[in-house]
Amino acid sequence: MPTTEHLSKQYDSDLDALRSRVLQMGGLVEAQILAAIEGFSTGNPELFERVIETELRVNGYEVSIDTDCSHIIVRRQPAATDLRLIMAVSKTVTDLERMGDEAEKIARMSKQIHERDRLKVQRFGQIRHAGNIAVQMLRQALDAFARLDAEQAAQVVREDMTIDDEFRSIVRQLVTFMMEDPRTISSALEVLWIAKAIERIGDHAKNVAENVIYIVKGTDVRHTRFEDLEREAKS
Amino acid sequence: MGSVPAPDSRPRHARGEQGWKQPCDNAGLVFPAHTLNSVLVQTLTTAAWLAVPALIGRLAFGADAGWALFAGGLLIVSGYHARNLRRLLDWLGNPDPGDVPEASGAWDDAFALLHRRERRLAQERQRLARLVVRYSQAGRALPDGVVILDGDDRIVWCNGKAEARFGIDGKTDVGQPITNLVRQPEFVKYLAAGDYTGPAQLKTARGAALSLSVQIIPYDDAQKLLLARDITQAERLDTMRRDFVANVSHELRTPLTVLTGFLETVRELKLDPDRARNYMGMMAGQASRMQRIIDDLLTLSALESAPQPPWDRQVPMRAVLDSLCADAEALSGGRHRISLDAQGDWDLLGAESEIASALRNLITNAIRYSPAGGEVRLIWRASADGASFAVEDSGVGIEPEHIPRLTERFYRVDSGRSRETGGTGLGLAIVKHALLRHQASLQIESEPGKGSRFTVRFPARRVAAGHQSSGVTV
16 A cells, blocks of 8 residues: 555555565464464474574575565665665564564474473463563554554554563563572573563564554654653554 | 537446446437427427518618627527536536526436436446445354455455454454465465365464354455454363263273273282282272263263253252252362352252262362362352352362363363362263253353352242242241
């Protein structure tokens, strides 16, 4: 859905294709994170394999989308919205790739935990809860990107605060576990890494959402207070 | 007079008016012969009428005056025609069906025809609009999600089910490539592969987690129909059936293995009587566990095949509740605080043994999963609108992901624990069946670490006024 028509139809379809590819990459990362979190809960080794396999495809997407971006810049000399779109795409792709890395991290840690299988961390439901929030943030951020919807993007930024709270509460619980029984320390630390990875996924989703606001409104809302950002998104 | 609209100028107007084809469009375009004749007659009449004053003028004032009068008359007549032509053109520029211009003479016929044609078009338009509405209503009512995609896989139309299942908006998302919003890699791959002979399966987690079976049907030129069927329930039934067979075998094999192990030991080794008695005791324990499992399985299948529980047999709830409470005290052995809070002097209608055993089962679970010193509350509420029985405990609680599966056969939240407390894994399945037969529902709420509440609700038609007079039993 181009906001303005260009004289060259090809240019429009190039931009459309670029957006679609970013969203497909996002879908891949979404599935990857879901698989990683489910793997943490169930310990299914197939899921870990899938996460690690997907990582390669995500990396491939990152490189090829970045190449597409520079091609469009060279050939079309985009301006205004188009330029913002391309710059935002380039940043979003990096964020998505990092999320993929975090998912892989979760999968590797979970695999270790399950292979050792000494501690009842499988039942640590709060991780899955936080993970679901993170995936939902990513989903919303991508939806906002597809629809160029700044208000929905602002909501994602708000959600990031929830996930930060979740992270803090997980840390508190883990500390309690470790104090109760020092034998759980190594596993608890691994769970902590997983929680941190989820929190990072939330941060990256927030970045994607901020990029959407940048495309639509043309203002850089990174590192601003949430109230300012929300006002900007609604303006 | 050249200002009369020529017959061949009409189809152009008709063509410009509407984009779609109409079977009866041409009906209004044929110029009836009498109209043509009347145009001719009127033109001649006008000429004759002009000739009369011209002749009189010529006789009175000479030839020049006669011609001047004739020319003046012609001017007036052509002015009249020019004005009507102007009105026609104005109207054609902005056709309003309710405001076709009116005039007299030859123009009246032309405008009347136009008016009739407009009316017919308006009716046709309404009919088509109704048709479109009816079709889209039918599309909306389909149980499957339906999305129409164009040649570039962009969303053209979708129904409400598709909106809910894919998280798309049928109004604002029109024109979006479908893969921008339905991003599951499985789906993207299926759509791109172009082989639509079979459906693809994908999971969506928007709102509720669903399993969807999606099928693409290409039609017309490059258009595609995307159907999404919800197979969550079917998939669950499938795993349940698979799990059931695996579970029955597993549940029966475990005690059997123990049993054969001991049997071999007893047969091969010479044991002192004490040891032997000990082993025998354990074997008996395993045998009785198998017995319990088989009993429960038989109970379940009996419940499944038995006729409807009676509608005319009153279950004396007061007595039942008192006996349930006594059973609970006995099972707990004083380790829990057990309270009964009953209000409403109403009885249930149905099979007493089934109802009592279902409720007893819930209480047993509550006691079993509450640590010593915990609390178990039995709450009975009954009125003419229905009755409810709730068991609240302060036990270990249940993680939310287990709750929907609790009533499945052999489903265990924590397998080791359930077996060590003597469960067969069939208790809640039996409860659910017994309750379903009484049109009752079972609601489970739980918070891990805090406790659980199991609530049974009986509908009004399973409730009857009690025999006893006292209203409250505590």
